[in-house]
Amino acid sequence: MIASARTIMLVDDHAVVREGYRSMLQKQPGLCVVAEASDGAEAYRLYKETGPDLVIMDLSMPGIGGIEAIRRIRQWDKRAKVLVFTMHQNAAFAVQAIRAGASGYVTKTSPPEALVHAVMDALSGKIAISPDIDHELALSHLAGETAAADLLTAREFEVLRMLLAERTTDEIASALHISPKTVANLHSLIKDKLGVGSDIELVRLALRQGILTQIDLSEP
Amino acid sequence: MIASARTIMLVDDHAVVREGYRSMLQKQPGLCVVAEASDGAEAYRLYKETGPDLVIMDLSMPGIGGIEAIRRIRQWDKRAKVLVFTMHQNAAFAVQAIRAGASGYVTKTSPPEALVHAVMDALSGKIAISPDIDHELALSHLAGETAAADLLTAREFEVLRMLLAERTTDEIASALHISPKTVANLHSLIKDKLGVGSDIELVRLALRQGILTQIDLSEP
């Protein structure tokens, strides 16, 4: 009763992590890893080439982030399924990822079965969210806290992420293929929406909300 | 053989902490707490009024910070002895405090006897440094890492601290009694010295070096 194998693409900038995915997934019958990418741009290119049934995507990667990659892939193929698998135990990222078109969001701290389970859910059209993220979402909802992710549009959040990653206005502009002037406008708009007056407050807000974590500081 | 009692002033913005100091110190014969202040400005004022033999000073306080307070006190009385007692287990702060004229630097995680011991050392003219800070200093020295504290002058470091505390240029200017223009000049100079191009990089550098900690984010 094995149908034709489902194809999967892995996207993560650490080869060892991709190896981990692979070893976990190949224990499942009916799954086949057909492509691997180490950054968002490569993921987009390889998706167009191989058209897998499912993409498993990390978020923090060099160049364009995972969320932007999801948006591009979904723009090219509206039926694309992308499952986010990331270290970020943060509701803000989950909201943005789902909004960008992700089919699920699983944190790397989840038990191994959770990924496999989420893969199956995603393949069958369901949306899978990690319990810890569910909890975060519920909490922030109950607290009535207006998270950055709720105030910002997808584009704005993307720019915020790149700003926090110490990228210059021009770098962001060329990465997103828009004018530096637009990035400056978004930068200003973001600060306005979040109610902060300076970049310093912006970083601190991002830290409080977990958009930027202490760990990110040592990464590129 | 008890000489005349040595007078001490306590400076900490939390009353309960001052109470702790007091209870520890009064077990020592020959010591007498003659004044208490809850911020840097009050400390300066009370020092001029009471002229204690030793000041025990916290660093993170509202208004002007502890380091600025040390500078002012030492400017008024070159022979003033100030012992820093703080939560900051960070070499950068120790370097700056000593540079500002502190007679010692003890962290709040140190065992109770350490404070008493440091008080005695300070009173007898010795400079007392916590073992953990000694270790930090040794480490960063061995690593050859150029810490922010080594590159910046006392004034620059002070301004950096206040910038990171989300204070505006004008607020800093009036707190330090200098022109906003000078603050802007210092801000620019700091970024230049630390080799960062934006405020965002500045905050991230400060976080990496422990000048700003995650904990500070929720405090005023």
Added chain:
DNA sequence: TCAGCGCCGGGAAAATTTCACGAGCGTGGC
């Protein structure tokens, strides 16, 4: 005494931030 350095700030050029405005474009309701 004098050179060096930190500190303070003015002035002007350069860069950035902000604001106002408008054109596409996709989405959802009628």
Added chain:
DNA sequence: GCCACGCTCGTGAAATTTTCCCGGCGCTGA
């Protein structure tokens, strides 16, 4: 269909900030 709405992107000009260069002042060590 068709309209209204919000998001995106961009321009241009004004307002503000950042940066650079300058000189004066006070302290310190040779």
